Amino acid sequence: MKRILLFAATNIAVLAVLTIVCKLLGVDVYLAQTGQDFTHLLIFAAILGFTGSLISLAMSKSIAIRSTGAQVIDPSSPRSQTEQWLVQTVHRQAEQAGIGKPDVAIYDAPEMNAFATGMNRNNALVAVSTGLLQQMGRDEVEAVLGHEVAHVANGDMVTMALLQGVLNTFVIVASRLIGRVVDQVVFKNDRGPGMGYWITVMVLQVVLGMLASIIAMWFSRQREFRADHGGATLAGRQKMINALRRLGGNAGVSTLPEEVEAFGISGRMADGLKRLFMSHPPIPERIAALEASR
Structure with missing residues (x-):
């Protein structure tokens, strides 16, 4: 603010x-x-x-979800260990950065990529591509998530x-x-x-x-x-x-x-x-x- x-x-x-x-x-x-x-x-x-x-x-959050076909992960019932790890990592980094917990999503795309969007620091979205999850190790994905959380924290x-x-x-x-x-x-x-x-x-x-x-x-x-x-x-x-x-x-x-x-x-x-x-x-x-x- x-x-x-x-x-x-x-x-x-x-x-x-x-x-x-x-x-x-x-x-x-x-x-x-x-x-x-x-x-x-x-x-x-x-x-x-x-x-x-x-x-x-x-409208950035809804536009991003609709245009990429991203699937937002339900934090209370992730469908796999990867989804659970993604949510836990993003939420931990968000706490470190002093912002609200963003929604976490996965969208289908062959290249390694990720993005963050949202109207404010406490109502954001962090999404990663399937290509990124398939081609990067967890340490590298963690860094990418940190980059996106930093975008949110920086406003x-x-x-x-x-x-x-x-x-x-x-x-x-x-x-x-x-x-x-x-x-x-x-x-x-x-x-x-x-x-x-x-x-x-x-x-x-x-x-x-x-x-x-x-x-x-x-x-x-x-x-x-x-x-x-x-x-x-x-x-x-x-x-x-x-x-x-x-x-x-x-x-x-x-x-x-x-x-x-x-x-x-x-x-x-x-x-x-x-x-x-x-x-x-x-x-x-x-x-x-x-x-x-x-």
Whole structure:
């Protein structure tokens, strides 16, 4: 809760600073002269920008279960020793991390992967693939579970949703401000939003949306490093390193649905400019970061 309040306060402060800067630069006066109100635009953009990301966060658990076909384990009656061990391990790590006990699930997929999601630290889901259980030893699986529990403890799902909301807000505001200027200066239109405005807005929402994605994916890669360190703390550094080495055999393969993929322990790899849109750092970099922190 403290993390959410701090992030929300930071976002409010950023929006307040933006409002002050626009007033000092006379943007609000310019907009008023052209029939637009900056405060109303900012409020509209914030509502629009945050609504989608917060709804996705609230539904993340049910969406993940439905899209992957994951089977949630009943802690009171696990169907096998493996299920019992998974539940016990996740709950023990959750207690160490100071969070509520997540639901634990298994989903059918050939590659080694796992993910965590949920609206808050005390109502989360940790799921592992059948491929991971078949190809990893228990020490390595324990490290993977520690990585996912660390994501939950760090509040990564909430932070990513809020960050996406802020980025959406700025994309909406910036595209409309620039669209208004282009409409007036280039198309000489002083009678309200015209064709130049709408074309500029549509183009800029795509361009600025891509830049926003680069920022979001950079943050996503940083949280993977933090979760690796969290997994090392909960399960042991060498176990985490061994698990990452084994994950390197995935060669960046992931069959997770797009809405869940960013929360997996292993994501798709890319070269060149496509690296900017990767949600996960390359495995060798993650291993090097753990080894360097000894």
